[in-house]
Amino acid sequence: MNRIARLPVMAAATILLVVSATGCKRLEARDQLNKGVEAYKEAKYEEAIDHFQKAVNLDPTYPMTRTYLATAYAQEVVPGLDSPDNEKSAQLAINEFQKVLAADPTDSTALKQIATMYYDLKQWDLAKQWQLKVLQVDPKDADAAYTIGVIDWTQAYANAVKALQGAGMQDDSQGNPKMPKKVCSDIEQQNTPLVTEGLNYLQKAVDIRPSDDEAMVYLNLMYRRKADLECGNDAARKADLAQADMWREKALGTRKANEEKANSKVNGVVMQ
Numbered sequence: 001m002n003r004i005a006r007l008p009v010m011a012a013a014t015i016l017l018v019v020s021a022t023g024c025k026r027l028e029a030r031d032q033l034n035k036g037v038e039a040y041k042e043a044k045y046e047e048a049i050d051h052f053q054k055a056v057n058l059d060p061t062y063p064m065t066r067t068y069l070a071t072a073y074a075q076e077v078v079p080g081l082d083s084p085d086n087e088k089s090a091q092l093a094i095n096e097f098q099k100v101l102a103a104d105p106t107d108s109t110a111l112k113q114i115a116t117m118y119y120d121l122k123q124w125d126l127a128k129q130w131q132l133k134v135l136q137v138d139p140k141d142a143d144a145a146y147t148i149g150v151i152d153w154t155q156a157y158a159n160a161v162k163a164l165q166g167a168g169m170q171d172d173s174q175g176n177p178k179m180p181k182k183v184c185s186d187i188e189q190q191n192t193p194l195v196t197e198g199l200n201y202l203q204k205a206v207d208i209r210p211s212d213d214e215a216m217v218y219l220n221l222m223y224r225r226k227a228d229l230e231c232g233n234d235a236a237r238k239a240d241l242a243q244a245d246m247w248r249e250k251a252l253g254t255r256k257a258n259e260e261k262a263n264s265k266v267n268g269v270v271m272q
Contacts, residue, residue, distance in 0.1 A: 025058045025059055026058070026059050026062075029055045029058035029059035029062060029065065030059075032051045032052070032054040032055035032058065033051070033052065033055040033062075033064075033068065036048045036049075036050075036051030036052040036055060036068060037068070039051060040068070040071075040072055040075075043075075045072050045076050048068075048072045049069065049072045049073060052065060052068045052069035052072055053069060055068075055069075056069055066096055066099055066100050067096075067100055067107075067110065069096050070093050070095075070096030070097045070099075070110070070113065071093075071113070073089055073090075073092040073093035073096060074089075074090075074093040074113055074116070074117060077090045077093065077117060077120050077121075078120075079119075079120040080120065080122065082122075086121075087121060090117045090121055093113065093117055094114050094117050094118075097110040097114050097117075098110070106137050108134060108137050108141075111130060111133050111134045111137060112130075112134055112143075112144070114130045115130035115131045115133075115134060115144070115147070118130060119147065124151045124154065124155055127147070127151055128151050128152075131145075131148050131151075132144075140208050141208075142204075142209040142212060142215075143205075145201045145202070145204040145208065145215075146201070146202065146205035146214065146215045146218070148198070148201040149198045149199075149201040149202035149215065149219075149222065150218055151198075152194040152195070152197050152198030152201070152222070153194075153218055153222050153225065156190075156191040156194040156195055156222070156225045157171075157221075157225065159187060159190045159191050159194075160176075160187050160191065160225065160228055163186050163187050163190075164176060167179060167180055167183045169183075173224050174224070174227065174237075174241060175227030175228055175230060175237040175240065175241065176227075176228055177234065177237060181231065181232070184229075184232070187229065188228075188229045188231055191225060191228065192229055194225075195222060195225050195226045195229060198218075198222045198225075199219070199223070199226070202215050202218050202219045202222060203219065206219070211254060211257070211258055212254075213251045213252075213254040213255040213258060214251075216248075216250050216251035216254060217247075217251045219243075219244075219247040219251075220244045220245070220247040220251060221244070223241070223244035223247065224240070224241065224244045226240045226243075227240035227244070
């Protein structure tokens with residue numbers, strides 16, 4: 001009877017020890033998390049990474065800790081720098097953000113950060129794929145739509161410049177009407193999908209955020225890439241350039257209005 005009576009008591013004591021140990025680890029994890037945040041605020045990213053990694057090891061169930069760790073890795077990535085160390089930091093950040101997504105596939109912060117890492121590494125196709133995932137979670141994310149448009153323009157511009165250089169020409173931003181037919185055909189084949197998609201997403205960005213003057217700038221630039229595709233149709237080329245000029249003027253006007261609104265806020269007056 002005594003032995004049977006003691007079994008639940010021993011089990012309860014064991015559970016209490018486990019809970020107590022878990023509680024201690026959680027407290028230690030929170031302490032490491034707080035130290036990591038302080039180091040991060042002081043731009044001591046290596047130190048922050050060390051604290052956040054310890055916090056993750058102590059309490060892997062706390063999702064924000066892994067997000068902080070991934071963000072600290074991301075801070076070490078230099079946009080556009082092609083080096084093994086930079087790629088390593090980016091991949092470490094991506095790996096941690098993917099673990100966040102394993103717990104919550106709709107975590108928009110993780111989706112955006114992965115897209116940014118690939119953008120910083122100039123891995124355009126992957127950057128675009130992840131921005132599309134952002135839009136699947138939030139179809140009203142203007143930044144994602146804008147970035148897809150920028151990626152498309154970046155690729156289309158590079159294609160056009162390379163093709164023109166092969167013919168001993170430089171881009172004139174006016175549709176390059178003097179380029180040989182073969183060059184125009186090559187540019188048309190490469191850039192038509194990019195221009196079509198880019199215009200669609202840049203327009204989407206403006207539709208979502210009508211004050212997005214940067215998206216308007218890229219609409220101007222993208223219509224100039226569209227002018228490359230007309231290949232002898234001078235009327236169509238001029239129509240594209242007219243659209244480009246319209247978006248350029250609209251961008252200038254919108255930027256001025258945005259600056260005036262920002263200045264009014266600084267002066268304590270919010271204009272509606």
